[in-house]
Amino acid sequence: MLVDRFGRRITNLRIAVTNRCNLSCIYCHREGEVNPGEEMHVEEISRISKAFYELGIRKVKITGGEPLLREDIVEIVQSFPPFDEISITTNGTLLARMADELKDAGLSRVNVSLDTLKEDTYGFITGGGNVQKVIDGIEAACNAGLTPVKVNMVVMKGLNENEVENMLEFTSKFNRGRIDVILQVIELLKLPGLEEYYYDISPIEERYAGKAKAVIVRSMHMRRQYVLDNAAIEFVKPLDNSEFCMHCNRIRVTSDGKIKPCLLRNDNLVDVRGLDGRELKEAIMRAVTLREPYFCDRD
Ligand SMILES: Nc1nc2c(ncn2[C@@H]2O[C@H](COP(=O)(O)OP(=O)(O)OP(=O)(O)O)[C@@H](O)[C@H]2O)c(=O)[nH]1
Ligand SMILES: C[S@@+](CC[C@H](N)C(=O)[O-])C[C@H]1O[C@@H](n2cnc3c(N)ncnc32)[C@H](O)[C@@H]1O
Numbered sequence: 001m002l003v004d005r006f007g008r009r010i011t012n013l014r015i016a017v018t019n020r021c022n023l024s025c026i027y028c029h030r031e032g033e034v035n036p037g038e039e040m041h042v043e044e045i046s047r048i049s050k051a052f053y054e055l056g057i058r059k060v061k062i063t064g065g066e067p068l069l070r071e072d073i074v075e076i077v078q079s080f081p082p083f084d085e086i087s088i089t090t091n092g093t094l095l096a097r098m099a100d101e102l103k104d105a106g107l108s109r110v111n112v113s114l115d116t117l118k119e120d121t122y123g124f125i126t127g128g129g130n131v132q133k134v135i136d137g138i139e140a141a142c143n144a145g146l147t148p149v150k151v152n153m154v155v156m157k158g159l160n161e162n163e164v165e166n167m168l169e170f171t172s173k174f175n176r177g178r179i180d181v182i183l184q185v186i187e188l189l190k191l192p193g194l195e196e197y198y199y200d201i202s203p204i205e206e207r208y209a210g211k212a213k214a215v216i217v218r219s220m221h222m223r224r225q226y227v228l229d230n231a232a233i234e235f236v237k238p239l240d241n242s243e244f245c246m247h248c249n250r251i252r253v254t255s256d257g258k259i260k261p262c263l264l265r266n267d268n269l270v271d272v273r274g275l276d277g278r279e280l281k282e283a284i285m286r287a288v289t290l291r292e293p294y295f296c297d298r299d
């Protein structure tokens with residue numbers, strides 16, 4: 001088991017398989033990648049993930065850019081070691097036609113980004129995306145058993161801050177007798193130029209906390225999930241949140257083969273391209289020693 005200098009156990013791997021995307025969301029952090037080099041080939045992704053598996057990692061998240069743009073995405077999923085869970089975070093636009101194949105390849109579940117159900121707002125946020133394709137993708141993922149599907153909603157002032165209840169109603173339509181779709185409400189990470197859209201989601205969380213039938217506190221980031229009638233809602237509030245960072249159990253790999261100890265830093269990357277065997281594992285362990293909570297209480 002990998003444990004960093006702060007006693008944080010690392011159980012999850014996040015691999016960006018591309019930096020390319022078919023949308024251009026106004027807020028995109030691209031998983032913290034800047035000026036990426038050539039994308040890793042499937043063999044490299046497989047080699048790196050096996051090294052992490054041998055070091056005790058049991059869950060992997062595929063992300064990007066838009067992972068479903070990779071023509072070999074099914075091969076990538078098939079090439080993983082036997083992780084307990086393989087999930088993808090996707091914008092959902094290409095999911096409808098791929099859901100069954102991905103399930104057969106060994107994918108466990110998906111997160112689908114959908115900030116609004118309003119066509120014009122969705123088009124504005126994503127730079128021209130078609131909301132119906134995403135809805136079709138969510139439906140196909142449910143039918144394929146890629147559940148629970150998490151619908152990622154980044155809340156933005158003046159754009160969708162009043163749509164949480166609508167989105168919850170939308171997810172509850174898929175929950176017949178069990179929770180197949182969870183709404184995940186995400187605080188906007190204020191990249192330069194995004195300040196005007198920032199919206200504090202704490203009052204929204206308080207509102208649903210008051211109505212919850214049960215509360216699940218996740219070991220990852222101590223994130224709270226509230227169980228409601230026929231629905232569930234989780235909150236992701238990283239900003240200035242030392243509790244969130246103290247419970248960060250994930251390590252990242254960039255699309256061009258660098259280990260990234262923290263989403264919000266690029267000054268401590270460890271390049272593992274071309275490494276194998278002991279050298280690769282040593283580089284991974286070096287990256288683990290570079291992990292530090294980004295938001296922490298300082299005197
Ligand atoms: N600051 C910070 N934000 C994160 C981190 N992990 C995820 N996020 C944010 O959380 C949002 C959702 O991420 P997803 O890729 O859907 O995955 P997840 O919800 O973290 O993971 P699962 O619950 O396992 O599906 C994204 O907007 C990320 O920006 C993290 O380690 N640090
Ligand atoms: C970078 S995207 C990559 C995967 C895929 N293209 C997608 O959109 O789901 C991963 C997640 O990060 C979220 N995200 C991107 N930029 C963000 C920001 N500035 N603040 C909060 N979340 C953000 C997206 O909404 C998405 O749910």
Ligand code: SF4
Pocket residue numbers: 021022023024025028029030064065066091113
């Ligand atoms: S779909 Fe995902 S990767 Fe593409 S621009 Fe939007 S948030 Fe970024």
Ligand code: SF4
Pocket residue numbers: 238244245248261262263264292293294295
């Ligand atoms: S910002 Fe905090 S939670 Fe996110 S990757 Fe960095 S240390 Fe982990």
